[in-house]
Amino acid sequence: xxxxxxxxxxxxxxxxxxxxxxxxxxxxxxxxxxxxxxxxxxxxxxxxxxxxxxxxxxxxxxxxxxxxxxxxxxxxxxxxxxxxxxxxxxxxxxxxxxxxxxxxxxxxxxxxxxxxxxxxxxxxxxxxxxxxxxxxxxxxxxxxxxxxxxxxxxxxxxxxxxxxxxxxxxxxxxxxx
Amino acid sequence: xxxxxxxxxxxxxxxxxxxxxxxxxxxxxxxxxxxxxxxxxxxxxxxxxxxxxxxxxxxxxxxxxxxxxxxxxxxxxxxxxxxxxxxxxxxxxxxxxxxxxxxxxxxxxxxxxxxxxxxxxxxxxxxxxxxxxxxxxxxxxxxxxxxxxxxxxxxxxxxxxxxxxxxxxxxxxxxxx
Numbered sequence: 001x002x003x004x005x006x007x008x009x010x011x012x013x014x015x016x017x018x019x020x021x022x023x024x025x026x027x028x029x030x031x032x033x034x035x036x037x038x039x040x041x042x043x044x045x046x047x048x049x050x051x052x053x054x055x056x057x058x059x060x061x062x063x064x065x066x067x068x069x070x071x072x073x074x075x076x077x078x079x080x081x082x083x084x085x086x087x088x089x090x091x092x093x094x095x096x097x098x099x100x101x102x103x104x105x106x107x108x109x110x111x112x113x114x115x116x117x118x119x120x121x122x123x124x125x126x127x128x129x130x131x132x133x134x135x136x137x138x139x140x141x142x143x144x145x146x147x148x149x150x151x152x153x154x155x156x157x158x159x160x161x162x163x164x165x166x167x168x169x170x171x172x173x174x175x176x177x
Numbered sequence: 178x179x180x181x182x183x184x185x186x187x188x189x190x191x192x193x194x195x196x197x198x199x200x201x202x203x204x205x206x207x208x209x210x211x212x213x214x215x216x217x218x219x220x221x222x223x224x225x226x227x228x229x230x231x232x233x234x235x236x237x238x239x240x241x242x243x244x245x246x247x248x249x250x251x252x253x254x255x256x257x258x259x260x261x262x263x264x265x266x267x268x269x270x271x272x273x274x275x276x277x278x279x280x281x282x283x284x285x286x287x288x289x290x291x292x293x294x295x296x297x298x299x300x301x302x303x304x305x306x307x308x309x310x311x312x313x314x315x316x317x318x319x320x321x322x323x324x325x326x327x328x329x330x331x332x333x334x335x336x337x338x339x340x341x342x343x344x345x346x347x348x349x350x351x352x353x354x
Contacts, residue, residue, distance in 0.1 A: 003214065025296075032265035032288045042265045064267075097248075143354050174332070
């Protein structure tokens with residue numbers, strides 16, 4: 001074990017994927033049920049990977065809401081904050097796993113994330129303002145063997161970092177019921 | 178109230194922003210503390226908006242982990258699933274708020290999200306494979322006044338939809354401690 005990662009199993013996983021690339025095809029899923037106003041509940045349970053349908057041990061539910069200033073009742077983080085949380089988790093795990101794979105011991109990882117949103121975009125007040133994040137700033141404080149340049153390199157391998165930094169194709173289907 | 182949204186307050190908010198665009202500048206934040214392996218904990222509490230520092234009623238903590246097949250202990254959804262949860266919450270809230278603003282009553286919103294990730298990207302096995310989501314498919318089932326074309330239009334105003342569909346500038350700072 002290194003950094004809490006079973007490096008033997010990690011090497012075996014990477015080798016299995018190298019032999020059979022179809023094992024690497026994963027599909028992740030979420031469902032969402034609107035309650036009212038800014039409150040809704042997402043559930044994550046099943047996914048697909050290594051050529052089979054799988055499930056988490058238990059379903060994970062996540063309440064999203066808006067704070068009072070954005071006309072909600074503050075029953076959960078808001079959706080754009082969930083994205084920062086996902087980015088933070090992904091960059092952290094990517095650093096821990098890749099460091100383990102390279103034989104680098106990590107003692108601690110702490111990080112802070114801040115992103116800018118101009119609500120003129122969401123409210124359709126200025127066509128030149130995008131509704132989403134304009135910029136996200138990330139600070140990592142790391143204790144361990146990896147040097148700064150290596151940490152910078154490894155953090156950029158994060159799937160959520162790539163998902164945000166580069167465009168993703170999104171297909172939307174709507175059914176009236 | 179329409180769709181659980183105070184439409185008088187919503188119109189007042191939009192009008193205030195139209196008069197003073199700096200009220201629309203929001204900064205959302207998250208912190209993350211690594212535990213071990215694929216387990217880490219994100220916290221969302223303070224944010225900035227309407228020209229002042231604010232806080233949620235309480236800090237929201239989110240445990241991320243990986244399932245056993247990805248060498249974790251499955252103590253929470255994984256980071257790429259958090260992104261789908263954020264997308265689901267944001268598209269749902271955007272539909273509820275914009276429909277309310279247009280005088281359209283919505284009775285129910287349910288949705289499903291599925292995204293494709295090829296782990297050859299994360300594992301550095303193929304430089305042509307991106308680590309993040311290649312494609313995300315979204316299905317909405319909506320009961321209410323809005324017609325299908327309007328729903329399609331409103332869902333695309335979502336800040337998280339825009340954040341994923343288009344590139345975001347991300348700056349990374351690393352400190353060795």
